[in-house]
Amino acid sequence: MSKTGRLALFEKPHQPLVLREMPVPDPKPGAAVVRVTMANICGSDLHAWHGDFKLAGLGGKLPTVLGHEMTGRIVALGEGLTHDGNGERLHEGDLVVYTYFTGCGHCPSCLRGRRVACDHLSMAMTHSALEWPYFVGGYADYYYVEPGATLYKVPEGLPEEVVAGANCALSQVIAGFERAGLTFDETVVIQGAGGLGLYATAVAKAFGARLVIVIDAVAKRLEMARRFGADATIDLTEQAEEKERVNSVKKLTDGRGVDVVMELVGRPEVIPEGIRMLGQFGRYVTIGNINAGLTYAADPSRLVMANKTLYGVSLYEHPVLGKALRFLQRNRDRLPLSELLSTRFSLESINEAFAKADAREVVRASVVP
Numbered sequence: 444m445s446k447t448g449r450l451a452l453f454e455k456p457h458q459p460l461v462l463r464e465m466p467v468p469d470p471k472p473g474a475a476v477v478r479v480t481m482a483n484i485c486g487s488d489l490h491a492w493h494g495d496f497k498l499a500g501l502g503g504k505l506p507t508v509l510g511h512e513m514t515g516r517i518v519a520l521g522e523g524l525t526h527d528g529n530g531e532r533l534h535e536g537d538l539v540v541y542t543y544f545t546g547c548g549h550c551p552s553c554l555r556g557r558r559v560a561c562d563h564l565s566m567a568m569t570h571s572a573l574e575w576p577y578f579v580g581g582y583a584d585y586y587y588v589e590p591g592a593t594l595y596k597v598p599e600g601l602p603e604e605v606v607a608g609a610n611c612a613l614s615q616v617i618a619g620f621e622r623a624g625l626t627f628d629e630t631v632v633i634q635g636a637g638g639l640g641l642y643a644t645a646v647a648k649a650f651g652a653r654l655v656i657v658i659d660a661v662a663k664r665l666e667m668a669r670r671f672g673a674d675a676t677i678d679l680t681e682q683a684e685e686k687e688r689v690n691s692v693k694k695l696t697d698g699r700g701v702d703v704v705m706e707l708v709g710r711p712e713v714i715p716e717g718i719r720m721l722g723q724f725g726r727y728v729t730i731g732n733i734n735a736g737l738t739y740a741a742d743p744s745r746l747v748m749a750n751k752t753l754y755g756v757s758l759y760e761h762p763v764l765g766k767a768l769r770f771l772q773r774n775r776d777r778l779p780l781s782e783l784l785s786t787r788f789s790l791e792s793i794n795e796a797f798a799k800a801d802a803r804e805v806v807r808a809s810v811v812p
């Protein structure tokens with residue numbers, strides 16, 4: 444292992460990230476150090492960079508290192524970390540994915556099986572990069588996988604660009620459908636056909652949904668959604684009125700509305716529309732709305748009178764990441780997963796990557812340090 448590695452320091456919102464050379468830590472018992480092989484720019488990294496996702500609210504300290512959706516190759520294993528989440532032996536050199544957050548295992552939330560709500564939740568991007576172990580986010584040569592995280596070996600032959608979205612985007616939508624209890628033969632609307640929306644489309648079909656309707660304003664994305672399994676699409680440029688879109692969904696469901704709507708847009712104003720698209724006992728799942736302070740106008744009678752439920756879903760229980768990997772393995776030849784790809788940027792050009800991702804000039808930007 445080289446003695447030092449580079450990391451992209453995030454000092455404050457809207458400032459360019461600055462590369463710094465820092466000492467590579469030795470892993471404590473239960474931890475691992477990985478060489479980052481690919482780190483995507485996820486919506487929440489952009490929100491953090493803009494300052495509208497309050498890292499401070501999560502106990503975050505600046506300066507830090509952004510980036511959490513990633514893959515890495517093990518360079519050092521701490522004492523006692525011997526196996527992955529499938530019970531397979533871990534070795535130096537293994538390509539792995541890992542949860543980017545850990546729960547303590549013994550607080551009241553963890554004891555209730557809700558590690559995502561741990562009283563002492565520890566997450567990438569929330570620790571100071573000037574304090575040991577320095578490599579606290581994905582935009583760096585190395586990443587320190589904390590004790591308590593779950594690692595999974597990447598199955599042979601699954602390229603890292605296919606796998607890099609597993610530990611955030613893909614796991615997140617799987618967790619969302621699990622929370623909402625999506626079951627066989629139900630109907631689904633997905634708001635937004637970005638990377639998350641495309642994963643959600645394929646995952647909803649894998650859950651057994653009989654009808655998946657995807658809404659977006661970009662024709663190219665909707666065409667991709669069809670290739671990921673969408674049965675119908677609604678183009679916002681063709682159906683500009685909310686009423687029209689709600690009617691379209693009703694028409695496709697014999698006037699009943701769908702069972703589950705998933706929001707992957709990140710704008711609160713789409714929530715009332717999605718709630719209107721639900722039928723009786725419908726469940727609305729919001730995942731993209733992480734901007735503190737943004738609001739929407741609500742008519743709660745729409746929930747009450749139709750027995751609807753609203754779920755906010757953040758993070759996922761660790762075994763979901765294992766499910767995500769198996770999903771990719773099963774579908775690698777069936778879905779156009781490699782087209783979800785991403786434009787690659789070196790660590791030196793990380794600010795260009797952020798600018799392009801922010802301007803939506805690329806579907807997904809990946810940093811390859």
Ligand SMILES: [Zn+2]
Pocket residue numbers: 485486487488511512611612
């Ligand atoms: Zn993410």
Ligand SMILES: [Zn+2]
Pocket residue numbers: 546547548549550551552553554558560561562563564
């Ligand atoms: Zn805990």
